[in-house]
Amino acid sequence: MDVDGGPPRLIALDVDGTLLKTGTPVSDRVVTAVRAAVATGTHIVVSTGRTMVTTRPVLEELGLVRGHAICSNGAVHIDIERADPVAVHHFDPAPAVTALRELFPEMIFTAERVGHGVWATGASPGEYYPGGEYLVVDDLTLGSEPTPRLNCWWPEGSTAEMRRLIDELAIPDISWVYGEFGPWLTISRHGISKGWALERLRGLLDIPRSATLAIGDGFNDREMFAWAGHSVAMANAPAELHDVVDEVTVDVTADGVAAVLERWF
Structure with a gap:
């Protein structure tokens, strides 16, 4: 332009x-x-x-x-x-949650529930915006339904260490992007x-x-x-x-x- x-x-x-x-x-x-x-x-x-x-x-x-x-x-x-x-373009979050939980035992996940809010496995500063429900659930529940967006936060970690640990991690049918500030990942359906x-x-x-x-x-x-x-x-x-x-x-x-x-x- x-x-x-x-x-x-x-x-x-x-x-x-x-x-x-x-x-x-x-x-x-x-x-x-x-x-x-x-x-x-x-x-x-x-x-x-x-x-x-x-x-x-x-x-x-x-x-x-x-x-x-x-x-x-x-x-x-x-x-x-x-x-x-x-x-709405969903994906199955369960494989990502399982794989990342093995690498990062303290990781907190939030899965979007379109039009309602999020399911989360703990308190996450990445979901502080106004509006919508914030329901704390376990990993099994969070991974039980498709979602368009999965946020992943490693509370005690560093961005550099996160990138190193997941550098060779392969999870089918998803794409992820790092957060700009801190140890964050946001996962979506591949592409x-x-x-x-x-x-x-x-x-x-x-x-x-x-x-x-x-x-x-x-x-x-x-x-x-x-x-x-x-x-x-x-x-x-x-x-x-x-x-x-x-x-x-x-x-x-x-x-x-x-x-x-x-x-x-």
């Missing part, structure tokens, strides 16, 4: 670390920029690792009442006006990603790839960056992500999303 040319027609925006600093509201400046884009007919697609339940408050803050949102790293596609998922889901949506909307824009800050945004006609990382993203995008904007606390959108809207 020519940043000096016409405006993008499909804009994918990550949430935590991008639209907002986790635990705080979206700033007035970012809300204004997003609403200005929507007013021109541009498709704003919130694209997040959050569950559908915990994404809804962000959609409300932005004033998005129709259109599409991509949740759970691409595994859940929702129709905002209907407030329902139009596509599912934000970029994959956004490409399906782009085809549905019949928008040329050259008219797409993506802004994010995490390792789960890699495929989204590769998908976009123009990709933008936040200044607060890990440094290695700065090397795979077309542009780096300012920090989330300095309204980096607005700084980009205000060029056109």
